[in-house]
Amino acid sequence: MNQIIPKTGKLVSKLGFGSYRTSKPSHAKALIAALEGGVNIIDTGNNFENGASESLIGNTLESMEKEGKLSRDSITLVTKSGYLGASDIADFDPKHDYIQLSEKMYHSVSPRVIEQQIQTSMQRLKTDKLDIFMINSPERMLMSKNRRYTSAQLYKDLSESFRYLDGLVANGKIGGYGVCSNTMAFPSAVDHVSLPEVIKSCSNLANFVAAEVPFNLYEKEAIVPSDNDNTKTVAQIAKEHDIYLMTNRPLNAIANGQIRVLVNHELGANGKGPAEHEIMAKMQSSFEHVAKLESDVMSELPVEEESLTSKFVWGQVLSENLARLAQNHFATRHYLTLQVLPELEKDLVELHNYANQLGSDEDLAAYQDWIHNYKEAVNILTKDIVDYAYIDTLRKNNDLDRILSALCPSLNNSLEDAYSPLSIKALRVLLSHKEVGTVFTGMRDPIYVRDALFAAKQEPLEQDDLDDLWRCPIFQ
Numbered sequence: 066m067n068q069i070i071p072k073t074g075k076l077v078s079k080l081g082f083g084s085y086r087t088s089k090p091s092h093a094k095a096l097i098a099a100l101e102g103g104v105n106i107i108d109t110g111n112n113f114e115n116g117a118s119e120s121l122i123g124n125t126l127e128s129m130e131k132e133g134k135l136s137r138d139s140i141t142l143v144t145k146s147g148y149l150g151a152s153d154i155a156d157f158d159p160k161h162d163y164i165q166l167s168e169k170m171y172h173s174v175s176p177r178v179i180e181q182q183i184q185t186s187m188q189r190l191k192t193d194k195l196d197i198f199m200i201n202s203p204e205r206m207l208m209s210k211n212r213r214y215t216s217a218q219l220y221k222d223l224s225e226s227f228r229y230l231d232g233l234v235a236n237g238k239i240g241g242y243g244v245c246s247n248t249m250a251f252p253s254a255v256d257h258v259s260l261p262e263v264i265k266s267c268s269n270l271a272n273f274v275a276a277e278v279p280f281n282l283y284e285k286e287a288i289v290p291s292d293n294d295n296t297k298t299v300a301q302i303a304k305e306h307d308i309y310l311m312t313n314r315p316l317n318a319i320a321n322g323q324i325r326v327l328v329n330h331e332l333g334a335n336g337k338g339p340a341e342h343e344i345m346a347k348m349q350s351s352f353e354h355v356a357k358l359e360s361d362v363m364s365e366l367p368v369e370e371e372s373l374t375s376k377f378v379w380g381q382v383l384s385e386n387l388a389r390l391a392q393n394h395f396a397t398r399h400y401l402t403l404q405v406l407p408e409l410e411k412d413l414v415e416l417h418n419y420a421n422q423l424g425s426d427e428d429l430a431a432y433q434d435w436i437h438n439y440k441e442a443v444n445i446l447t448k449d450i451v452d453y454a455y456i457d458t459l460r461k462n463n464d465l466d467r468i469l470s471a472l473c474p475s476l477n478n479s480l481e482d483a484y485s486p487l488s489i490k491a492l493r494v495l496l497s498h499k500e501v502g503t504v505f506t507g508m509r510d511p512i513y514v515r516d517a518l519f520a521a522k523q524e525p526l527e528q529d530d531l532d533d534l535w536r537c538p539i540f541q
Contacts, residue, residue, distance in 0.1 A: 083505035088117035119189035147201035164209035176229035241274030250287035280312035300500035355380035394454035492520035
């Protein structure tokens with residue numbers, strides 16, 4: 066299924082290569098497989114993998130073109146600007162060029178930042194023209210920590226940026242521009258970005274060629290009209306203005322306030338990783354190892370060092386909260402990686418400082434050995450807990466797979482040795498919507514590419530089937 070971008074006339078595939086978290090050689094193999102399978106539009110961003118995503122794409126396309134496997138002109142490149150790290154802000158004015166989101170995160174829609182990021186993007190992508198440039202997540206400007214920033218200011222700043230981008234279109238640096246936003250479909254959100262207001266901010270709509278929003282089984286508001294609301298969808302507004310609508314996050318849904326990965330596959334010998342009983346046995350062994358180490362250190366530390374002994378109870382804490390942790394593997398991984406392990410690191414530094422004050426080389430060596438073993442043991446345990454939580458995700462997704470099959474029997478065309486039947490079904494649902502131009506999905510492994518290409522080659526679902534599916538309470 067191919068689509069025409071109305072304002073540029075370029076013919077692009079309905080399925081697009083999403084390159085978030087793409088940076089490794091194996092990811093390049095997946096990109097090649099996708100391109101050879103007919104995908105000809107790629108979505109990336111200046112901040113993806115700190116620029117490594119763009120570099121991988123640029124190197125891969127250059128290599129394939131030299132080998133005569135493709136023409137660069139046949140590929141549509143989409144990249145974005147907006148996110149800044151602490152190392153990116155030195156050349157910019159905090160009063161005008163960016164806002165601060167947290168200690169190490171910043172955001173910008175400023176022409177000065179856009180200019181610099183477009184230059185670096187073109188260098189990495191090894192091209193002298195970007196087909197579509199997107200201002201990324203402008204809604205984040207409304208969450209400023211360092212200065213007052215309003216919606217009115219945002220649209221004013223976007224207007225200035227669009228005028229700058231008009232110049233780049235005129236001189237051939239970009240083919241057109243647009244906005245990528247997570248909040249366009251949610252007028253009640255405090256960080257809502259209104260597509261009509263964005264359009265009003267643009268003085269030359271001929272150059273505003275595309276918009277990009279999330280669309281998946283649980284986040285359908287941008288595409289699917291509500292039965293109880295006459296408000297126009299983002300898709301309807303885009304169509305009225307010949308704006309090409311692209312979607313992302315097809316398999317990473319936010320459902321009930323949690324991120325849910327829409328993947329299911331078999332575990333064990335013929336699937337991915339160890340079988341369920343092996344995962345549970347390994348986790349139990351890890352819990353026992355951590356508990357033994359914690360018992361050892363408590364017996365060595367004097368009673369008066371209660372502030373230290375109370376810190377090394379992670380095995381107990383994680384065991385008591387295992388049922389809650391098992392409910393969502395994505396949230397669990399985030400919590401363990403970004404909260405538990407950094408806190409553990411601080412505790413171990415404190416213990417090392419205590420041991421260093423004992424004045425005994427033998428005691429110091431013994432504590433250092435324990436610290437090394439405990440750190441390694443807790444790292445292994447956290448990985449095992451994430452694997453255990455993933456089992457629960459697979460169970461839920463297998464149930465969802467069966468629900469989709471029952472709701473829409475035409476989804477049951479099978480791919481032999483499919484990695485994730487649910488992912489194929491989910492992509493087929495999204496690809497069947499005529500309102501959507503291109504669905505970008507992450508394809509970092511040739512196995513994922515195979516599933517996605519199969520989904521893209523199936524006949525679109527009938528509108529009646531789609532209507533029945535969206536009426537199902539599970540997707541409300």
